[in-house]
Amino acid sequence: MQTSNNYYLNNPLIHKDRRLANATSPWVRQFSCTDLKPLIICRGPIRKEAMDVFHEMGIDGFGILLSEKDSITYTNALAPELRTLTDPSRVHRVPDYTGATKEERGKRIQQIIRIAHDNGYNAIFAGYGFMSEDAEMVSAMEEAGLNFIGPCSFTQNAAGMKDQAKRTALETGVSVTPGVNNATSLALFAKYGKDGLEKCAKDNNLEVDFAACKDDEEKALALLAASYDAGIDIIDAKDIGAALQEEARKMLTEKPDNRFRLKAIAGGGGKGQRILQAANSYEGATLEEKVEKAVEPVPSLVLECLIELKTNGVGDNKNVLIEMNIETTRHQEIQVVGNGDWCMTMGGRDCSLQMHEQKLLEVSVTEEELVAAIDVAEQAGNKDEAEQLKKDLVILQKMEHEGAVFGQAVKLDSVGTFECIVDGESHYFMEMNTRIQVEHRVTELCYKLKFTNPEDPSDYFIVESLVEVMALIARHGKALPKPERLVREKTSVEARMNATNQALQPHAGGIIENWSNAIPGEIRDDQGISTHNPDTDVFMKYHLAGAYDSNIALLLTTGETRMDSYQRMAEILRRTELRGKDLATNLEFHYGLVHWFIGNGINARPTTRFIVPYLTLVGLLKEQANQIDLEYAYSEIRKRYLAEAGDDAGEWAAALDAKKLLLIRPLERLFTEPHYMSGWLSMNKDTLEVDGKSLVWKKNPILHLESLYHYLNMDFEVGKPARYMIWDHDHDILSAAVAFYHTLEERLGTTDFAEIQSKLASDSAPAGFSADEWSAARSAHSGYMAGTEILAVLAHIADKAGFCELKVNPDLSITIPDVLTDEDLQKRMAKVLVPPPAAKSDEILAASGGMFYPREAPGMDVFVNEGDHFEAGDTLYIVEVMKMFNKVKAPFAGTIEKVLIDGDGVIIKKGQPLFKINPDEKIEVETPEQIAASRRSKTDEFLASFA
Incomplete structure (x- = not known):
C-alpha cells in the first residue's frame, strides 16, 4: 500500500464510493451533497482530510484558505496540501487565519465572507481549526447566507464557551467539576455593586432589558453581553484577576492540599489554562500565610490565560473559570452526533497521555472492547483487573448517556465532543468541544453509522467518516433519520507525531528531507507531506516553520484487542524512517511509550500526571547511560578473558575484537536514544539477573541481541545504507550464532536457556551427540557467549535509575515513585534529555x-x-x-x-x-579529563557487579 495521504482511497476499512448521488435508491440519492461548494478555512491534517472526503463525496470545486505566515518567513514551508490541489483559483491567500486582536478577527471574518461570495462558495468548513468554535464567526457566516459545516451559532453559544456550558450542564443534571464559572459577574459586582448595574449601563450608553432578567446573575450576564456587542470594557483583566483571587482564597483555605486550574472560557487544546499550586505547597507559619502566597500569582496567571488566547482586547469576553484540579484524573471524552432533533454517542476515547495539556497518545474506549477485556481478565484469574474494567464500563455508559442528554440540551446539529475527567469511580463534565476533534478518527475507525429509510428497513446507506457526517447534517439537517451505530473494529489508537525534542519541548524550524512510505495497516494523516513529486517520484522537502501548532502527522492503527492495536502501532513506529535537517520529533518517545505499555500492562489506567514522571524516568536512564564508557567496559571484559586464556589468548583476542562492534553498536544507539532504551527495558526487564556477582541470563543473550537489532530497525537488508543497519561482517557472525543455537535447541529438545546452559556445563554428551560433537558445541557456545557480558549494562542502568519502580498494579492503576514527581528533578532531567546550548559564561x-x-x-x-x-x-x-x-x-x-x-x-x-x-557566581565547568575519569569510575561499578 502506498503512503496514506488520501485516507479514504487507501484505507481498506472504508468504502471507496461515497457518492450518494450515484445510488440506485431514490431515498439514498436525496442525501447527496454534490451541490455543496465549501471553502475550507482550517489548515493541517484536517484540511487534507476534508479535501479527500469532499472529493470522495463528489463535492467538487471546494477551495481552501491559505495563510502565508509560515511561507513568507521560511522557504519550503508552503502548505503541503497544495501538492495535490494545483488549481490556483481555489487557493485564497490571507496574512493569517484569525488576526491578533478582536478588530483583526472581525476583519478576517468579513474577508472570508467576501472570498466565499466572490468565488461562488456556499459553505464553510472550519474543522478543528482557529475559528471552529468562534460563535461570532459562525453567526456572521449564517447571516451572510453561508452554510456552516459544524455546530450552529446557537450550539456554539450554549456549549462552546466553558462558562455557559457548565451552566447548561448543571441545569440538565450533568456532573461538573467543582469551581467558579462567573468571574466576570463577580468582578462586575465588586466594581459597581449589585445595585449599580443599571447606572453602569446608563453611564456607558448600553441598552439592557433588566426587567426580563430573573436575578442579579442574569442582569450581570446581560450587561456584559451588551458591553461585548458595543466593543467596550466595563471590567478589565485586572478586575477579573482580583475577583478570582478572592475566590481562590476561599477555595484554597477550604482545600489547602488541592491545586486549582484557571481556564479562559474560549480556550482549547490546553491553551489559555494555568495551574494554581496548593496552599500547603508553600512555606508559612499559618495556613493564612500559605494561602496568601498561593493566591498572589492569580492576577498574572489570569492575564497569561487571556494573552495566550489573544482575548485581552477591548470588548473581548475575558471570563476565566477556576476549578478544582483533580490530580488522579483520567481525561476521557465522548463523541456526540446530533442533527438538532436527535442526539447520539459513538463511544469514548482515553486522552490521558498528555503533556502541557497537549494530547499525545489517544486510545478508543468502547463497550465491545471492555466487555471482551473483562472476559479475558476473568479467564486469566486477574480479579482486580476485571473489577476495574467493569467499573470503566459503567463509567463509559454513564458518560455516553450524559453526553447525549447534554447534546440534546444545546441542540447539537453536527459533531461535538463531551469532555470529562474520571476520578476513581466518579466522572465530571469539563466542557463540550463544539467541533470535530483532532482524534476523531479513533472513533470513526471503531464505529460507522447506518442511516435507514423509516419506511423500508432494507433501504439504507452507511457513513464511515465524521467529516462526511458533518457535511450531511449541514446539507440535510433534520431530514436525516437517527442512525444506528455499527462496530467496525473493537479498538484503535492514535499517536500524534509532533515537532518536539526528546524532552517533548516544541522544536520549530526543522526540515523533513525524507519520510519512508506508509506500511500495510498504517493510517498516516500527514497533510500531504509524504506526497512524492508526481513526475520524479522523489520526496519533496518540507519546512516545519512553527507559526502554528507542532503537529506533523497522526498515525493510527486498529485491532481486535487493545494489544493488537498497540503492537501494530509499535511496528509502524519501528519501521518509520523520518530524517531531515535540524529535525526533532517525538517519534522515539512514542516508540518507547508504546512498548512501556506493552511490557507493563496494556490495560493500564494512566492519569494525566503520568507523562512528566515517565519522561523524568527516561531522563534518569539517559543520565546513567552518560556515565558509562562502553569502549572502556568492553576492553576490561576483554582483559578478563585474555587473563584466563593462557596459550589461547591470541585466538580469544581475535574473536572478541571481531565481535566488539556487533555488541557495542546497538548499545550506543540505545544510549543515544533513551526513549528506545525505555521501550527495550520494558519488554526485556526480566531477561537478566545478577546473582552473587554472576550473570544469570533467562534468555539467550545471542537471541536477545538479534531481537535488539530488529527492535532498532537495524536488520540486514540488501541496498540499505550501512549506517542504518547491522554491518555485513557483524551480520555474518550473528547469523551463524543464531543458527547454531536454533540447531542446538532443536537437538536438545528445549528452548529453556537455563536448561541448555546446565547441559553445556557438563562434559558428558547428552543423547544424540557424539563426544566430538558435544565438545565442539561447548567450544562454540563459549566463543559465542564471550563478550556478551557487555549487554548486562542495560540491566545495570535500569537498576540504578529505579526503572522498574514505575509499574502497573493489579487493579490497573500505576505506581509513580515520589522521586519522579519532584519538580527540580523533572527540570534537571529535561536538560539531561536535551542539554541547553553551550554558552559562554x-x-x-x-x-x-x-x-x-x-x-x-x-x-x-x-x-x-x-x-x-x-x-x-x-x-x-x-x-x-x-x-x-x-x-x-x-x-x-x-x-x-x-x-x-x-x-x-x-x-x-x-x-x-x-x-x-x-x-553573580563563577560557573564551574568540568574539564574533559574530569568527565572521562568520572565515567571510568562509574563503569568500574558496573564491571564490579559481576565477576
Missing part, C-alpha cells in the same frame, strides 16, 4: 527557536532592562513556539549588561545569544 542563549517577547503583553514593562539584576527563577523573556507561550526563567542570578534582541515578536533561533550578562 557571560551569555544567555535561546533554548529554542520561536517568537521572542520581552514583556507580558503590549504596553507593559519589559521583564529586564540593561543594568537590571535578576535572581534565579526570574522571568527573562517569553518565547512563542507552535502557538504556545513559554516563560523562560533565569537559571542563575546575575546582572543584564546588554539586551541583544530589540522588539516584540522577533524570530529567534535555538542557541542565539539574547543577553550579555555578568553572573
Whole structure:
C-alpha cells in the first residue's frame, strides 16, 4: 500500500464510493451533497482530510484558505496540501487565519465572507481549526447566507464557551467539576455593586432589558453581553484577576492540599489554562500565610490565560473559570452526533497521555472492547483487573448517556465532543468541544453509522467518516433519520507525531528531507507531506516553520484487542524512517511509550500526571547511560578473558575484537536514544539477573541481541545504507550464532536457556551427540557467549535509575515513585534529555527557536532592562513556539549588561545569544579529563557487579 495521504482511497476499512448521488435508491440519492461548494478555512491534517472526503463525496470545486505566515518567513514551508490541489483559483491567500486582536478577527471574518461570495462558495468548513468554535464567526457566516459545516451559532453559544456550558450542564443534571464559572459577574459586582448595574449601563450608553432578567446573575450576564456587542470594557483583566483571587482564597483555605486550574472560557487544546499550586505547597507559619502566597500569582496567571488566547482586547469576553484540579484524573471524552432533533454517542476515547495539556497518545474506549477485556481478565484469574474494567464500563455508559442528554440540551446539529475527567469511580463534565476533534478518527475507525429509510428497513446507506457526517447534517439537517451505530473494529489508537525534542519541548524550524512510505495497516494523516513529486517520484522537502501548532502527522492503527492495536502501532513506529535537517520529533518517545505499555500492562489506567514522571524516568536512564564508557567496559571484559586464556589468548583476542562492534553498536544507539532504551527495558526487564556477582541470563543473550537489532530497525537488508543497519561482517557472525543455537535447541529438545546452559556445563554428551560433537558445541557456545557480558549494562542502568519502580498494579492503576514527581528533578532531567546550548559564561542563549517577547503583553514593562539584576527563577523573556507561550526563567542570578534582541515578536533561533550578562557566581565547568575519569569510575561499578 502506498503512503496514506488520501485516507479514504487507501484505507481498506472504508468504502471507496461515497457518492450518494450515484445510488440506485431514490431515498439514498436525496442525501447527496454534490451541490455543496465549501471553502475550507482550517489548515493541517484536517484540511487534507476534508479535501479527500469532499472529493470522495463528489463535492467538487471546494477551495481552501491559505495563510502565508509560515511561507513568507521560511522557504519550503508552503502548505503541503497544495501538492495535490494545483488549481490556483481555489487557493485564497490571507496574512493569517484569525488576526491578533478582536478588530483583526472581525476583519478576517468579513474577508472570508467576501472570498466565499466572490468565488461562488456556499459553505464553510472550519474543522478543528482557529475559528471552529468562534460563535461570532459562525453567526456572521449564517447571516451572510453561508452554510456552516459544524455546530450552529446557537450550539456554539450554549456549549462552546466553558462558562455557559457548565451552566447548561448543571441545569440538565450533568456532573461538573467543582469551581467558579462567573468571574466576570463577580468582578462586575465588586466594581459597581449589585445595585449599580443599571447606572453602569446608563453611564456607558448600553441598552439592557433588566426587567426580563430573573436575578442579579442574569442582569450581570446581560450587561456584559451588551458591553461585548458595543466593543467596550466595563471590567478589565485586572478586575477579573482580583475577583478570582478572592475566590481562590476561599477555595484554597477550604482545600489547602488541592491545586486549582484557571481556564479562559474560549480556550482549547490546553491553551489559555494555568495551574494554581496548593496552599500547603508553600512555606508559612499559618495556613493564612500559605494561602496568601498561593493566591498572589492569580492576577498574572489570569492575564497569561487571556494573552495566550489573544482575548485581552477591548470588548473581548475575558471570563476565566477556576476549578478544582483533580490530580488522579483520567481525561476521557465522548463523541456526540446530533442533527438538532436527535442526539447520539459513538463511544469514548482515553486522552490521558498528555503533556502541557497537549494530547499525545489517544486510545478508543468502547463497550465491545471492555466487555471482551473483562472476559479475558476473568479467564486469566486477574480479579482486580476485571473489577476495574467493569467499573470503566459503567463509567463509559454513564458518560455516553450524559453526553447525549447534554447534546440534546444545546441542540447539537453536527459533531461535538463531551469532555470529562474520571476520578476513581466518579466522572465530571469539563466542557463540550463544539467541533470535530483532532482524534476523531479513533472513533470513526471503531464505529460507522447506518442511516435507514423509516419506511423500508432494507433501504439504507452507511457513513464511515465524521467529516462526511458533518457535511450531511449541514446539507440535510433534520431530514436525516437517527442512525444506528455499527462496530467496525473493537479498538484503535492514535499517536500524534509532533515537532518536539526528546524532552517533548516544541522544536520549530526543522526540515523533513525524507519520510519512508506508509506500511500495510498504517493510517498516516500527514497533510500531504509524504506526497512524492508526481513526475520524479522523489520526496519533496518540507519546512516545519512553527507559526502554528507542532503537529506533523497522526498515525493510527486498529485491532481486535487493545494489544493488537498497540503492537501494530509499535511496528509502524519501528519501521518509520523520518530524517531531515535540524529535525526533532517525538517519534522515539512514542516508540518507547508504546512498548512501556506493552511490557507493563496494556490495560493500564494512566492519569494525566503520568507523562512528566515517565519522561523524568527516561531522563534518569539517559543520565546513567552518560556515565558509562562502553569502549572502556568492553576492553576490561576483554582483559578478563585474555587473563584466563593462557596459550589461547591470541585466538580469544581475535574473536572478541571481531565481535566488539556487533555488541557495542546497538548499545550506543540505545544510549543515544533513551526513549528506545525505555521501550527495550520494558519488554526485556526480566531477561537478566545478577546473582552473587554472576550473570544469570533467562534468555539467550545471542537471541536477545538479534531481537535488539530488529527492535532498532537495524536488520540486514540488501541496498540499505550501512549506517542504518547491522554491518555485513557483524551480520555474518550473528547469523551463524543464531543458527547454531536454533540447531542446538532443536537437538536438545528445549528452548529453556537455563536448561541448555546446565547441559553445556557438563562434559558428558547428552543423547544424540557424539563426544566430538558435544565438545565442539561447548567450544562454540563459549566463543559465542564471550563478550556478551557487555549487554548486562542495560540491566545495570535500569537498576540504578529505579526503572522498574514505575509499574502497573493489579487493579490497573500505576505506581509513580515520589522521586519522579519532584519538580527540580523533572527540570534537571529535561536538560539531561536535551542539554541547553553551550554558552559562554557571560551569555544567555535561546533554548529554542520561536517568537521572542520581552514583556507580558503590549504596553507593559519589559521583564529586564540593561543594568537590571535578576535572581534565579526570574522571568527573562517569553518565547512563542507552535502557538504556545513559554516563560523562560533565569537559571542563575546575575546582572543584564546588554539586551541583544530589540522588539516584540522577533524570530529567534535555538542557541542565539539574547543577553550579555555578568553572573553573580563563577560557573564551574568540568574539564574533559574530569568527565572521562568520572565515567571510568562509574563503569568500574558496573564491571564490579559481576565477576
